[in-house]
Amino acid sequence: MSSSLSSLLPKTFIPFRSFRRHSLTRLRSSVFIARTMSSQSSQRVFQLRQDPLTGDSEWVVIEDNDQPGTSSDGLLSTTSYLDMLNDTRRNRAYRLAIEKTITQPCHVLDIGAGTGLLSMMAARAMGEEGMVTACESYLPMVKLMRKVLHKNGMTKNINLINKRSDEIEVGSDIASRADVLVSEILDSELLGEGLIPSLQHAHDMLLVDNPKAVPYRATTYCQLVESEFLCNMHNLRNNEAKVSDGVRLVPPGLESLFGIKSQQYSMHVDAIENDIKLLSDPVKIFEFDFWKRPESNGELDVHIEATTAGSVHAIISWWVLQLDSEGTIFYSTAPRWIDSSPEIGVREWCDHWKQCVWFTPGAGVSLSKGEKVNLHAAHTCTNILYNLKKTQSLTHEMTHSPLSTGDVHLTLPPERVAIYGDSRYRQSMFEATRNALQGNSNPQCLVIDDSLLLPLMALHASNRSRVISLSPGLQENAARYFEAIADSNGFSKDRFEYFREVKSNLAEAYPSKIDLLIGEPYFCGLESGLPWQNLRFWKDRTLCDSVLSEDAVVMPYKGVLRGCAMYLPDLWKSRCCLGSVEGFDHALVNTTLGGCGDLPTGRDSPCLPFFIWQCGETKKLSKEFTVMEFDFTKPITGPCSGEVQMEFIEPGVCHGIALWMDWVMDKENSTVISTGPDERYWKQGVKLLEKPVTVRVEGPSSIGIQASLDLSSNGELIIIHTLS
Template sequence: MKTFCGRANTSTGAVDWVEESEEYDYHQEIARSCYADMLHDHDRNEKYYQGIRAAVARVKARGEQVIILDIGTGTGLLSMMAVTAGADFCYAVEVFKPMADAAQCIVKKNGFSDKIKIINKHSTDVTVGPDGDMQMKANVLITELFDTELIGEGALPSYEHAHHYLVQDGCEAVPHRATVYAQLVESEMLWNWAQLQPVEVEGARLVPPAEVGRCAGAHSVCDIQLSQVSPHSFTPLGPVCSMFSVDFSQPVNSTFQSHSSQFVARCGGRAQVVLSWWDLEMDPAGSIVCSMAPSWTYPEPETAPWRDHWMQSVYFLPVESKVAEGEELSLTVCHDDYSLWYGLQANRQPDPQTASPLPRPCCTCQAHLVWTRPRFGELNDQWRTESYVSALRSILREDSVCLGVSDGSLLPVFAHMLGAKKVYSFENSRMSKQVIEQILEANSMTGGVELLKSRPEQLTSSDLGGQQISVLMGEPYFSTSLLPWHSLFFWYCRTALTGLLRPDITVLPCSATLHVMAVEFQNLWRIRAPCGTCEGFDVTPMDEMVQRSLEFHESREAEPHPLWEYPCRALTQSTPVMTFDFTQCIPEQPIISEGSLPLTRIGRCHGVVLWMEYQLTEDIAVSAGLIQPVGDQGECEWSRHRKQGVYFLRSPWESSGDGRAALSYSFIFEPTSGDIKMDFSINPGDLLPSDS
């Protein structure tokens, strides 16, 4: 059965109506759910299996039947581990129907149907009794309800309910315990993700509004691959602190709690950021530990397990504060049933009986709701700002009438500071407009930039006071953009505005170029790799719908990833494959590009990276992808501000590196839809398919 779905087109700005099968959403959800990453996480699976075997053995040693409750079973892997370890019966709960259906298929294929019952419900809706979902309460509780913040997927309420209604008193639990760790640091790089910094333009200083500086910021956690944040980019002000633990074998309380850790500052500095992660102890003795600690905490960093379904967290303190070496400090963490937040106190240990609760961070300035954390980093990037200011300086005249087309951009403010006659700017939302107005007011520039509410296609000459635009500028940046070419919305705006532009219009950037490069990923390939077998269990035979969705996603679409967090090596040269001329309107005919990239380095080709480079003027360019030339061994340094596109090959290929084998490409830019259709294939030469 087919249905029509309306979708906002991020490139053209229009709403497209597309025909999809009724299973489309399931296809996408399964394809993007990263179950493959979890199933490839050998350390996680091994530690869970060890913990499950030990728990089953302890119950059997007491002469009891082993009844398992597995909450959040996913593929059913942990339930199959439990039965293999000797459990008598397992109730496996999975609320997401497509995944529950897949688990049912996998369990049946592996011969466990008689001992595993898949329950497609939220665990808080599961009932126990003769007519219930479970015939009896379980005496072993197995869960994988955790996210990067530990409790963000509702682990605490689920545990609380399970202990009240679904498991026996004194039950075994795998994992048995979780412990949250934190470290207070100073880091200019990370702090730039939280607060707007002053900017120097032509000897003038653009300062952030006081409201932004006082704001505690967005409450949502910043989850990243902390292993890719170099220890040289932050200064530890204190030791790694154990903040609190949760014993999952006992009744769990999901209400607000506060915990503090006292320490002496190791050195002086600015307390800005808290780095946080957690460990799982799979057994009561704490001898089986699955750690989320970043690699630089390991004596041998290369031995740290890699995973993407669980990462590490960065928390920004409400305000930065100076600390002195030797100063006694108290780091406090609070949590409700779904999230954590941190605060710092000096020179005293808080009394839990009298201390007032640490308020949850809440954005009051709007800026943290308008700009993402990478966007803050982009706005604070001094080199990038200097590039745009230099480009603007070279094209502006005293009689320039400028129009900015980007979301929450400072370019119009820079144009005003550089002396443009008149500056207009589109703002896509009320909040974004308010933030720019605050910046103008804080710098006594009220009225210096006129903020327009109309969409580009709705703009009239009267909105511009009868003037024609002589400079059209953009970064381009749009909050709705996901993939690199979605920023071509700037081109569609330029085309819609043609009647309001002077014949000799100057456009900044004047063009954009799509670049591609074949790469070998260090670890990212795992999130889309076939599952094969996992700890002795065949997890490949999902139902046809799930398998089709995975194939559709992997073989035909690129997906966005922040590659600075995911190291890779270049196997080909970086190659421009398509150029978009912003000085001209969008062409009526498709733009087509075909060619090949010789594989000139030895390695395993997992896929292709795609990114945009913007030519601001003839001699100034800004890259949203590679920011340094590729190293001699293929090392890549990527922009931290934008996500790059990644197209995973259906199967990895081994390159001998002699250049005889090549990756062929075909691109078609469709002007009517703004889509870029792409296809890649290997011209083998002496290239052989990889076994993994």
């Protein structure tokens, strides 16, 4: 951070998660925000944005009065606000509940107002009288909401306040307490956007006694399941026992050093319905009433009877929203195998709310049919936690202590744990590493990504190798982990060094030339990024060029940007441009929110990261094709480009292009690691077309793409132009 910028920041800047409790899951990038005031007394926001190609961070300045094309333009284009506004079932349920609840003029408080949809619904329900206080803390969204309110002629009775709800004061920001609370501060887990602290402060300071509320209540449910697919996402120890490469990331006795975080993970479990065996009926867990002050913490014990025999590998959870006090209007995030009532209806695919998965530690809990287990559930202000314990009778002692998160010192996402436990992946990596080391008697190896696997494989593949691991994205305790794991795998300390940061003088840091420069490539923190952002490996390789020996081997040998035309009706529907949303014109938000479809000339939809297998209904329509290749044996010399015409193998409607990276590990092309749509533990990039195109198998293709990639750009890595 520059000294001039740091002087403008308050002494304590506020992390984004606590700064903006509302709609956190709708932002796809990790950001930090600080606020201050300019000399003209207009608000200024500093947003910390990471460059995925370098790992460096920069502060983006957002002014309250800046113009299109300035630093704040485009900050919302990769969020999931658009997906939320395209959720017609959600919008209709809120409208019906607001119209039913607000029947006369009053004071309404809207927390986390977004584009102002709920505020406008409330103002319309009251007519010319009454007042809505709309609270929205994220400045780019505030600027957009002002435009939406003006476009719909709704500025008169809506007071928009650019603050967190717990910063609002009666007598200063608002004249009196509100009679009705409307809000949508829910994530897939329910509590992650700060629902409880927001409700607590609102009831303490901003609402009248016994206020009305929309929604009225939320109820969480869960179900015990068996699934090898889900088990693989956390049970690395058992999977390692099945591989023969001789490397152990989780050696016996050191299980507490590595794992996943004890939390719920959002996931479209409908997509793995065939990989799931249900072991219990759904069970009701917690109720949270919006019309009264919630408790910060709660605990509950539930006895669950197994409906069939199996091993509990995971607990799947969801919630049901009751929007009106009478219980006639509902919204559910339940998986589709749960019978939907006529009131709730069948849930359509959407990405802003999913189900959640809690992984049962180890190999799971084995149950016989009819056997009972005790599920201990607890909630904090922001999380719901589970602990499953077998019990022989209901008289056994219950566990009421806080749920333990274990003694894990190094954590990775579940998908990465699954990859490290995949025997095919590990065998490919080991063979490629061993082949790269052949012919070198005392190889010097440098690992330049955040791989846990490759340093150990390089040590194991050659008993005379010396390995330096540079893993800037790992936690600070990674050094302790590597030291313990290297020792447990039988590698002497003099053969392995670990650093988190690049030395300022590479020649001093590596006086002996590097013979093998390797990566998976994998960088912590980019799991939700676009696949080609891992080309950071190429940038780092370029920086290390001076310390490579003349015959140094670089692995991977090259990267290949691949693609495939896709049928993606559900994803298209969730990202398409808006028109009228429950009677309110939202067309002006389309460009800002990254819509696809009817965009102005010269504007294009963003390329976004998704797990294709979790995108609802999907189908490949074309052969897989190569867009660009990147030669890692040479430093970066300039921008790259490619052009390809698609060859279709299935007739249908093409909604977009799936894009991913294939990593060619060796010069002979004998080992290729693909991250395409068939590999479910990797995210792909999705570029939706300007308009869906009907394609045929016969005749020439009418769709081609051009792509350009400039690795000197600041995260804007690729631009795709569709050609008709």
